[in-house]
Amino acid sequence: MELIAVLCCICIVYGSFRVLQFVWVSGRRLTAGLLPRNMLQEYGENSWAVITGASDGIGEQFAKELARRGFNICLVSRTRSKLERVESDIHRLHPKSHTKVVVIDLSHSASEPELFDYLYD
Numbered sequence: 001m002e003l004i005a006v007l008c009c010i011c012i013v014y015g016s017f018r019v020l021q022f023v024w025v026s027g028r029r030l031t032a033g034l035l036p037r038n039m040l041q042e043y044g045e046n047s048w049a050v051i052t053g054a055s056d057g058i059g060e061q062f063a064k065e066l067a068r069r070g071f072n073i074c075l076v077s078r079t080r081s082k083l084e085r086v087e088s089d090i091h092r093l094h095p096k097s098h099t100k101v102v103v104i105d106l107s108h109s110a111s112e113p114e115l116f117d118y119l120y121d
Contacts, residue, residue, distance in 0.1 A: 049062075049073055051076060055079050056086075063086060067090045068094055072098040072099065072100075075087060087099045
């Protein structure tokens, strides 16, 4: 009977330890995700972010957020007029950020090596 009680105590202690460990690790991950990162310090001043699909939706919001954080932005999409609208919004909101507009259809040219030369120009 004593052996069963000892085993039960060990199981309870071990189970409690595992639950606390899970809570600790999950809490650290959650907190790390919520704390703002200084990405410019991580990647260096005058860094560029290339945003595909930047003409609207999530791509546009990513471009604006990265510009807010101090990045220069290369806007890539198929529609020049939409990209120019996003570019003017970024210049209005974040005048220190430089932008470059690249009009290209990646569904046709993503496998071509010349694409990267085109982006770097």
